[in-house]
Amino acid sequence: MDINNQSGSSIVLFYADVSSEAENVIKQKIATLTIPNGMVNVPYEWLADLTSSAGNSDLRTVDLVGDLKDIGLKAEIVAGKVKISGTPTKAFRGDKVLVRPLVRPCFDNYTKTVRFYIDPNPRSLESPNLSVADYEGYNNDTAENGVILSNTEKYDDGQPKVLGLAKGETVPAAPIEIDTPSAVPFEVIAASARGREHADKGEPRDDAFHFEFDKDTHWNFVAVADGGGSYRYSRKGSELASRTVIKKLRETLTEEFKLSGLSSWRDEFIKANGKLPIEKENEYVNKTQLGKVLYDAVIAAYQAIDEEHNKREGTVLKDYHTTLLCAAFRWFPELNNNHGGWFIASYWVGDGAAAVLRPTVSGGNFPPDKVFVLGIPDWGELPNTTRFLTQQGENEPEQIRSRCRFSFCDSFEAMIFMTDGVSDPFFPSDAAVVRDEQCWLMFYEERLRNGCKDGVEAKPCPEVFDAQLTPQAKSEALLKWLIDIYARANRDDRTILIVRNNTAK
Amino acid sequence: MPIAPRGHSSRQILYLLLDTSDSLGKDREGNVDLTGITAINNGLVDLRAALVDPTQSFAETGHIRVITFGGGVKDGTLEPIGQFIPPDLEANGNTPFGSALKKLVELAKEDYYFARVEEGLPTGDADYLPSLIIMTDGMPTDEYESGLQEFLGYKRLSGNSPWSFVIAVAAGPRVETSILTRIAPNSTYQMNEMTPDKWRACFKWLAKSTENMAQATITGTQEEAVMPPLPPGMVRVRASVQ
Numbered sequence: 001m002d003i004n005n006q007s008g009s010s011i012v013l014f015y016a017d018v019s020s021e022a023e024n025v026i027k028q029k030i031a032t033l034t035i036p037n038g039m040v041n042v043p044y045e046w047l048a049d050l051t052s053s054a055g056n057s058d059l060r061t062v063d064l065v066g067d068l069k070d071i072g073l074k075a076e077i078v079a080g081k082v083k084i085s086g087t088p089t090k091a092f093r094g095d096k097v098l099v100r101p102l103v104r105p106c107f108d109n110y111t112k113t114v115r116f117y118i119d120p121n122p123r124s125l126e127s128p129n130l131s132v133a134d135y136e137g138y139n140n141d142t143a144e145n146g147v148i149l150s151n152t153e154k155y156d157d158g159q160p161k162v163l164g165l166a167k168g169e170t171v172p173a174a175p176i177e178i179d180t181p182s183a184v185p186f187e188v189i190a191a192s193a194r195g196r197e198h199a200d201k202g203e204p205r206d207d208a209f210h211f212e213f214d215k216d217t218h219w220n221f222v223a224v225a226d227g228g229g230s231y232r233y234s235r236k237g238s239e240l241a242s243r244t245v246i247k248k249l250r251e252t253l254t255e256e257f258k259l260s261g262l263s264s265w266r267d268e269f270i271k272a273n274g275k276l277p278i279e280k281e282n283e284y285v286n287k288t289q290l291g292k293v294l295y296d297a298v299i300a301a302y303q304a305i306d307e308e309h310n311k312r313e314g315t316v317l318k319d320y321h322t323t324l325l326c327a328a329f330r331w332f333p334e335l336n337n338n339h340g341g342w343f344i345a346s347y348w349v350g351d352g353a354a355a356v357l358r359p360t361v362s363g364g365n366f367p368p369d370k371v372f373v374l375g376i377p378d379w380g381e382l383p384n385t386t387r388f389l390t391q392q393g394e395n396e397p398e399q400i401r402s403r404c405r406f407s408f409c410d411s412f413e414a415m416i417f418m419t420d421g422v423s424d425p426f427f428p429s430d431a432a433v434v435r436d437e438q439c440w441l442m443f444y445e446e447r448l449r450n451g452c453k454d455g456v457e458a459k460p461c462p463e464v465f466d467a468q469l470t471p472q473a474k475s476e477a478l479l480k481w482l483i484d485i486y487a488r489a490n491r492d493d494r495t496i497l498i499v500r501n502n503t504a505k
Numbered sequence: 506m507p508i509a510p511r512g513h514s515s516r517q518i519l520y521l522l523l524d525t526s527d528s529l530g531k532d533r534e535g536n537v538d539l540t541g542i543t544a545i546n547n548g549l550v551d552l553r554a555a556l557v558d559p560t561q562s563f564a565e566t567g568h569i570r571v572i573t574f575g576g577g578v579k580d581g582t583l584e585p586i587g588q589f590i591p592p593d594l595e596a597n598g599n600t601p602f603g604s605a606l607k608k609l610v611e612l613a614k615e616d617y618y619f620a621r622v623e624e625g626l627p628t629g630d631a632d633y634l635p636s637l638i639i640m641t642d643g644m645p646t647d648e649y650e651s652g653l654q655e656f657l658g659y660k661r662l663s664g665n666s667p668w669s670f671v672i673a674v675a676a677g678p679r680v681e682t683s684i685l686t687r688i689a690p691n692s693t694y695q696m697n698e699m700t701p702d703k704w705r706a707c708f709k710w711l712a713k714s715t716e717n718m719a720q721a722t723i724t725g726t727q728e729e730a731v732m733p734p735l736p737p738g739m740v741r742v743r744a745s746v747q
Contacts, residue, residue, distance in 0.1 A: 034590060036588065037587055037588055037589075037590065039587060093554055095550045095591075115550065115590050115591055116590075117553070117557070117587075119557040119559075119587050120557065120558075120559040120564075121559060122559035122560075122565050200560050201560075488565050488566060489562045489565040489566040491562060
């Protein structure tokens, strides 16, 4: 940053003939003068009455002299007042700006020194945009990907095939009491962008996402991970975590896997209206086969990172610190009294946000909630603290199980996973991520669709809701949306992954 | 279980608790061209310039409040760093350090409320991140123990210290540092000479330290924060074992 202390700048005020009394008033006003600071590229306007008495027109001209005149501001007299305005084009450091009133007839050499600053604008900072290919797992600055999860083919009767149904099975008949999910394909769209913090320093993106869909077992797997900003190889950690957890889940969740082992969980889940106490949930994770599968997958991710660090000399595990939010989900026809339902097994360590959104559910749906979250974000006492998969204690069975959730629902419109680079600007607190249904709906239906300009600036991204577009086109639009978000001091990498009913309007 | 840091920024407030007692207006070391108060005034403009560096998050979310003690306690307004206009401080009066500490705690509590309620920050205190630089050239002239106790008693909801960092600077070899080390046990420093060069170097070092500490807080690596090397003429003061 090249801003030198610019001396020799002054504001010269030229007055008409005034009495010595009036001159004293002028000097008094100038003696107590302060000029507010500005910022490059932000419109500036300052108005001050520096006449001997309000409404008097004894002030004739005002000039900016020295370096002050080349920063995009102009000075003029408007209705007797001094007006300095314009949009500053460069930074200015005025530790000693002289204000010099030249008052006729004496032209007394009175001066007042003020401090005046035009600060550089963090928003218009030009990022060096360097790439740092110092690791085999180097992430590109951005990534985006989108696929249609389910088979979009239609059955002979014109009904689209439903994700998760085995070949030959039919779409579940419309239930009598409750609505089933729309018999439509789902899509996954995801995007990830490097934050300003990394861009400014020419560092790579530390976030990662990954998803897979298994056509044979009909299980779907999604994950997002946020490598800790201050850890050397966290980008490798996030990549390994998201890929390994899915690889392991996919290996173990075979076609033979049945929900039958979860029948008593399901009964209790229904009884509790989708809100099982945490202890109960832990109990089921602990004693069911699926709980074991999820546990093994998380351990596999932890071990993959551990092995990576062992292979690489001079590193410690925490160099790879990463959060992880992941889920395995599929449609089970036998759920929900055989009306079918989505079953979701999730694991979440660290910050960020993950939830299932169902803006149109009615009382007849199960569960009745418009939003349910897939875990609890970790946040610490001090700002910017969270927990990582790779942290001591996170590979303990109890700890992993306490982070796992099983959920099911008869339908959903979107399931969203995001790293804190997205959740921080849009959610006022981590508590809101957990409890504020309105905040989630607002995020999805308003801020993403229509954009916003209320403390956080985001452009509209209607493409996500456009049934005509391919998932790839949507994810490209989503990436652009991510990059364009502006929130004060939000400089983190941003990643969002949306599983979406692609006919929802 | 320890909580590890994540990588982004939050709301920061830097408090400057500055001695402006009359001794700072005098020239103790035979330097006619620079009194302590002039050095502090010059230092503040350099500090401001360092903190508006747009590559630092402090430029966007940082706030500053200057509290001075000299003859009485004066408090500046809480301002975003961009709006901050370094004051021209004048030296006079005695050294009411205890009252200044009380004022600091009172204002810090007010600002905490402001940060949470007025600016719509979350109700927990996780986004509240105050830091403190104290500079004095003499002994308190008031009863300071109660102020010190108020300072030490100011805690987060959890009972931990609210300060992300505290740096205390004793300006001059004769300053009694045992009070400062009670406030900043691991980060009290002493200027042994007060020549113009040494003053400039001290503020440069403070600006760099603030930057490093603020950055470390943002990236969550306080425990690994790299303090810049101390300039010649400054030494770290260890707390004496009681």
